[in-house]
Amino acid sequence: MKAAQSSGSTTVYELRIYHAQPGKLDTLVARFRDHTMALFARHGMKSVAYWLPLDEPAKSNMLVYILEHPSREAAAANWKSFQDDPEWKSVREKSEANGALVDHVDSTYMALTDFSPHVG
Secondary structure (H helix, E strand, C coil): CCCCCCCCCCCEEEEEEEEECCCCHHHHHHHHHHHHHHHHHHCCCEEEEEECCCCCCHHHCEEEEEEEECCHHHHHHHHHHHHHCHHHHHHHHHHCCCCCCEEEEEEEEECCCCCCCCCC
16 A cells, blocks of 8 residues: 555645744734735745634634645745745734734645645
């Protein structure tokens, strides 16, 4: 039984869970909506979907999303170019004028199984 992706595809999905600082989730979500998603696209990172939990305690401080990358190598290069982008640096600085928005981020790279419905 094949456990990972089929046909030699190098596409990877990145599950990211942002744990916001207390009271900062709305500002974090606005930053994604108004700036981050467009910057991701500019740097070759495809947004698959974004979620907000419905139940506490996660409802108050968690943003979950998945990005699609052509490969692990592309993911690393795209994250570097994103983090070096002067517009991102400006957006981050302005949004964090009253303190950091994120306590920590969990990131997991994943491959589609051979039985997974197509998501891309």
